[in-house]
Amino acid sequence: MGDTLLTVRGLTINIPVGGGTLHAVRGIDFDVDRGETLCIVGESGSGKSLTSLALMGLLGGRIDRRATEMQFDGIDLTRANARTMRALRGDRMSMIFQEPMTSLNPAYTIGDQLTEALLLHRDVGREAARARAVELLEKVGITAAASRLGQYPHQLSGGLRQRVMIAMALMCEPELIIADEPTTALDVTIQAQILRLLVDLGREMNMAMILITHDLGVVARVADKVAVMYAGELVETGSASEVFNAPMHPYTRGLLRCIPQPGKTERGARLGTIPGIVPSLVGGVTGCPFRTRCDQVVDACRQAIPRRNPGSGNHEFRCVHETGHRMAEESPA
Amino acid sequence: MSDVNKDAPVLELRGVTKTYSVKQGLFGAPKPLTAVNDVTLTLGRGEVLGLVGESGCGKSTLAKILLGLEAPTQGEVLVDGERIDATDRRRLARRIQPIFQDPYSSLNPRKSIEDIVSLPLLVHNVGDAASRTKAVREILDIVGLPARVMQTYPSQMSGGQRQRVAIARALIMKPEIVICDEPTSALDVSVQSQILNLLGDLRSEFGLTYLFISHDLAVIEHLATRVAVMYLGRIVEEADVAGLFDQSRHPYTQALLKSVLTPDPGMGVPDTELGMEYPNPIAPPPGCHFHPRCPAAMDRCKIIAPLPIPTPDGHVECHLFDGDGPEPVRSIS
Numbered sequence: 001m002g003d004t005l006l007t008v009r010g011l012t013i014n015i016p017v018g019g020g021t022l023h024a025v026r027g028i029d030f031d032v033d034r035g036e037t038l039c040i041v042g043e044s045g046s047g048k049s050l051t052s053l054a055l056m057g058l059l060g061g062r063i064d065r066r067a068t069e070m071q072f073d074g075i076d077l078t079r080a081n082a083r084t085m086r087a088l089r090g091d092r093m094s095m096i097f098q099e100p101m102t103s104l105n106p107a108y109t110i111g112d113q114l115t116e117a118l119l120l121h122r123d124v125g126r127e128a129a130r131a132r133a134v135e136l137l138e139k140v141g142i143t144a145a146a147s148r149l150g151q152y153p154h155q156l157s158g159g160l161r162q163r164v165m166i167a168m169a170l171m172c173e174p175e176l177i178i179a180d181e182p183t184t185a186l187d188v189t190i191q192a193q194i195l196r197l198l199v200d201l202g203r204e205m206n207m208a209m210i211l212i213t214h215d216l217g218v219v220a221r222v223a224d225k226v227a228v229m230y231a232g233e234l235v236e237t238g239s240a241s242e243v244f245n246a247p248m249h250p251y252t253r254g255l256l257r258c259i260p261q262p263g264k265t266e267r268g269a270r271l272g273t274i275p276g277i278v279p280s281l282v283g284g285v286t287g288c289p290f291r292t293r294c295d296q297v298v299d300a301c302r303q304a305i306p307r308r309n310p311g312s313g314n315h316e317f318r319c320v321h322e323t324g325h326r327m328a329e330e331s332p333a
Numbered sequence: 334m335s336d337v338n339k340d341a342p343v344l345e346l347r348g349v350t351k352t353y354s355v356k357q358g359l360f361g362a363p364k365p366l367t368a369v370n371d372v373t374l375t376l377g378r379g380e381v382l383g384l385v386g387e388s389g390c391g392k393s394t395l396a397k398i399l400l401g402l403e404a405p406t407q408g409e410v411l412v413d414g415e416r417i418d419a420t421d422r423r424r425l426a427r428r429i430q431p432i433f434q435d436p437y438s439s440l441n442p443r444k445s446i447e448d449i450v451s452l453p454l455l456v457h458n459v460g461d462a463a464s465r466t467k468a469v470r471e472i473l474d475i476v477g478l479p480a481r482v483m484q485t486y487p488s489q490m491s492g493g494q495r496q497r498v499a500i501a502r503a504l505i506m507k508p509e510i511v512i513c514d515e516p517t518s519a520l521d522v523s524v525q526s527q528i529l530n531l532l533g534d535l536r537s538e539f540g541l542t543y544l545f546i547s548h549d550l551a552v553i554e555h556l557a558t559r560v561a562v563m564y565l566g567r568i569v570e571e572a573d574v575a576g577l578f579d580q581s582r583h584p585y586t587q588a589l590l591k592s593v594l595t596p597d598p599g600m601g602v603p604d605t606e607l608g609m610e611y612p613n614p615i616a617p618p619p620g621c622h623f624h625p626r627c628p629a630a631m632d633r634c635k636i637i638a639p640l641p642i643p644t645p646d647g648h649v650e651c652h653l654f655d656g657d658g659p660e661p662v663r664s665i666s
Contacts, residue, residue, distance in 0.1 A: 043521040044492075157611065158388070187387040188548055189607050192592040196602040214522060217551075217594030221602050240598035258526035260555035262595055267555060267574060268533065271526035277491055 005175055005208050006032040006055070010068035013050050013059070013232075020282045024050050026232045032225075034175065035206040037199070039219040039240075042229030045278050048212045051229075052178045055210070056095055057085035073175065090117035094169040098181035100161035104153040110164055111149030118171045136167040140197055159190040166198065173205055180212045195222055216259055220244050225314075228252050231278055231289035238315035248310050248324040249317040250296045288320070296326040297333045342414075343542050344376040344399070344429075344510055349408035351394055355615055366615050368394040370566035371408070373641075376510070376559075381536065381543040383557030383574070385550060385589060387611050391566040392546050396512050399544065401425040412510070427457065430503035434515035436495035440487040446473075446498055447483040453506045472501045475538075476531060493524035497531070504535065510542045517552065529556060550593045554578050559647070562586045565614055565622040571647035582649045584629045621652065629653060 013025035025047040032038050040048045054065050055072075057080065070077040072093065075084070089095075094117070097103040105113060114136070115129035124132075130149060137145035140163040153161055162182065169177055179198065183191040199222060202209050211222060219226055219240070226243040228236040228251065236249040247253045257272025265271070276293035279285075288294070291301035300320045307318050317324065326332070351369040368391045376382050384392050397403040399410060401422045410417050417425050430453075433439040440449055450472060451465045460468065470480045476497045487495055496516065503511055513532065517525040533556065535541055547553050553560060553574075560577040562570045562585060570583040581587050592605045606628045612618055618625050624634040634652050641648040642655065 043523060159611075187611075188550065188592045188594075189387060189588060189605050192594070192602055192605050193607070195594075196604065199602055215594070216522065216596040220596040220598045221594050221600060223598070244596055244598045255522055256596065258522045259596065260529075260551045262551050262554055262578070262593065265555060270530050270533070271555070273527045273530065274523035 003034045004031050005034045005036075005073055006210075007069055007071045008055070008067060009070070010066075011051065011054060011070065012064075012066050013047065013054055014064040014066075016062060016064075017282060023281045023285050024232050025054070026285060028227075028229075028232075028234045030225075030227055030234065030237065032176065032208045032210060034208055035202070036224045037202065037209045037211060037222055038225045038227060039211045039213060039223035040227045040229055041213055041216060041219045043214055043278070045231070046229040047232040048229050049180055052095070052180050052210060052212055055178060056089060056093065057082075058089075058095075087121070090174075091121040091172045092174055093176040093178065094172070094174045096162075096165050096169050096177065096179040096182045098184050100158060100165050100185070101153065103165065104161060106153055108152075109149060110151050110153065110156070114149070114164070114168050114171060117168070121172055132171065133167070136170055137164070139170075139201070140164075140167045141193070142167075159186055159194070162186060162190075162194055163197070166194070166201075170201065170205070174207065176208045176210070177202070178210045178212070181214070182211070183218065184213070184215070191218075198222075216244075216255060228255075232281055232285075233289055233318065235290065235319075236317040238317075239313060242312060242315040246310065246312075246315070248308070248315070249290075249319055250294045250324055251290045252317075253324070254293075254295075288318070291333070296321060296324070298326055298330045299333045301333060341378060342375045343378045343412065344374075344544075345411040345414075346372050346374040346399075347409050347411070348373055349395075349398060349405045349410060351391075351398060351403060352406045357615075364615050367566050367617075368614065369398065369405070372566075372568055373408075374561060374568065374571070376542055376544065378509070378542055379536070379540050380559055381545055381557045383553035383560040384544060384546045384563060385548065385553055385560065386563035387548075389611055389614060390563045392563055393514060395563075396431070396514050396544065396546060399510075399512055400429060400431055423457065426453070427506050428508050429510045429512060430506065430508040431512045431514065432496075432499050432503050432516045435519050436492055436499050437487075437519070439499055440495055442487050445484055445486060446478075446490075449487070449498060450483075450501045450505055453502065457506065459506075468505060469501075472505045475504070475535070476501045477527075491524075492520050493527060496520060496524075496528050500528075500531065500535070504539070507539070508541075510544065512544045512546075514546045515548065516545075518547070518549070525552075532556065550589060551595070562589065565612065565617050567622065567650060568648075569623065569651070570649045572644065572649075573646040576644075576646045582644065582654060583651050584627050584653070585623050588626075588628075621650075 009029050010027045011025060012027050015022040015024055042048045053059050059065055067078050111133060114133040118124055118129045118132060134145045137148055142148060142163055183194050223240040226240050227234045230251050236252045247256055254274040274293050279289055279292055287302040288305045291297045305318045305320060307316055309316050349369055349372045353366045353368055354363040355366045356363050386392050398405050412428055447469050450469045454465045478497050517528050545557055557574050560574055561568045564585050570586045581590055588605045588607045591603045607626045620636045621634040621639050624630040639650045639652050641650050
């Protein structure tokens with residue numbers, strides 16, 4: 001730990017839409033150390049998937065991505081050309097997508113798809129590549145691995161397909177894996193197995209991971225570091241225990257009240273809610289993006305929002321209130 | 334639960350079995366697939382029966398049978414003691430209504446919200462145009478939507494609002510039973526809690542009975558009064574919510590409960606000990622269908638299918654509870 005693999009400063013993503021610009025991600029900062037797992041948690045439209053695509057250089061040409069700094073192991077990703085990115089993708093950084101059915105090619109065998117990246121990036125023969133594929137399929141818990149190489153994606157169940165996706169992402173022993181909702185489409189039992197597998201393999205290979213999810217349970221169990229994303233901004237960051245045991249931002253606290261927690265939430269009791277909807281990010285966005293839904297809102301929320309450190313480690317949140325709570329003398333906006 | 338009247342079941346399933354004929358390949362002979370296997374269930378008025386199980390276990394087939402969309406191969410379904418037939422769908426639809434998972438595909442995009450919600454009234458020839466409009470306005474108010482949405486279209490609404498529309502449509506005929514098939518799985522956390530609260534409120538206000546299908550056990554624990562656990566077409570355990578979550582009996586139930594990821598940092602990802610993939614329902618394992626994945630499997634589990642064993646608050650199908658403890662009931666050599 002302490003050995004920084006990825007540094008992101010001021011990442012901004014703007015999408016031209018009819019009638020203006022959608023400011024989907026606005027100046028986010030984060031670091032990932034080698035072997036560390038960062039979970040980015042947020043609801044749909046918060047910009048978490050765009051962030052992962054931006055890191056991989058997979059945003060469409062129309063989309064404007066800028067950053068004051070974006071370094072992967074000393075390589076400046078803001079200046080990297082298509083060739084440099086191609087050399088990195090699938091080799092030193094790779095991605096696991098949510099839908100294993102749509103992200104595997106139905107017309108090619110599992111074996112072809114597994115060996116593609118290795119044959120492209122490394123100087124290995126077909127036989128060696130297939131041997132590596134079998135080794136990894138076994139590692140992700142697939143039985144009769146050798147016979148799977150000739151099969152097509154439709155012949156596998158959802159859980160098996162997701163394991164194939166993981167094996168594929170691991171073929172070149174990447175230093176960073178970005179997993180975008182890797183278990184959302186799966187049964188809870190399979191979800192637990194796949195997450196365990198990712199955590200164990202990450203540890204074994206000293207792989208860093210960015211896990212993108214909306215599931216707070218997954219985050220709590222897997223993350224070293226957590227970044228809570230809302231409407232294109234990171235509203236709270238910190239270690240998993242800091243964010244879950246002492247949530248500071250009103251949005252983080254609100255989210256945790258929304259989910260029924262076995263053993264803590266009374267059965268049948270009303271759950272907490274966050275009223276309202278996510279604001280439009282088209283046109284100018286000023287002040288706190290959460291203020292329209294926040295129960296702690298005051299007039300100052302319309303202005304620039306300071307970052308605050310509640311006093312422990314790297315825990316940080318963005319709020320006008322020092323404690324995330326409105327003071328008694330302040331009047332609601 | 335005090336508001337539950339167990340003496341007069343509103344819904345009863347007696348030995349319901351549904352077998353499909355599945356073709357294997359182009360020239361293969363069709364094979365039987367038993368999606369629902371001898372299911373007997375009773376729902377009291379005002380109860381919420383949570384139905385859990387992995388994908389492919391027959392949950393949705395059971396829901397279709399209850400909605401009259403599929404006829405059971407064997408057994409019968411009784412509503413208020415009266416046998417229902419799939420041929421009398423219109424009468425059945427007045428009493429049982431569904432809410433589906435995906436509010437994006439379950440609403441007709443070309444109809445206005447008023448048309449969508451009033452359609453059941455039109456189909457059943459209830460009232461004139463003016464009274465139907467009035468009924469729509471009332472039910473929209475009940476589900477928390479302003480009357481002005483009546484002239485809008487589904488594409489103009491958020492996911493949570495669409496699910497409210499789907500709930501309004503289900504309730505406008507004042508049904509007794511609502512089949513909720515993963516009603517919040519497609520929604521964001523903050524919206525999910527609003528919909529769960531709404532479903533809870535409606536239940537107490539209208540004395541509704543829910544069959545609540547979900548893969549999220551935390552949601553089931555929160556909302557259900559009784560829980561049925563399904564595996565390969567059979568209800569392997571049924572109990573009151575407290576009994577099931579506090580003292581589960583069946584090893585499969587225990588594995589499901591283990592795989593719930595509560596938002597507790599530092600606990601890691603649990604090992605469910607469910608080694609294998611979900612079995613192929615066309616060729617279910619002999620004996621107890623669960624034995625190949627069961628951490629407590631004994632010799633007789635591989636040969637003899639367990640029978641339902643009554644428990645104080647339900648039943649369990651497992652040889653561990655045959656009465657003689659973990660030793661075989663009779664010699665099988």
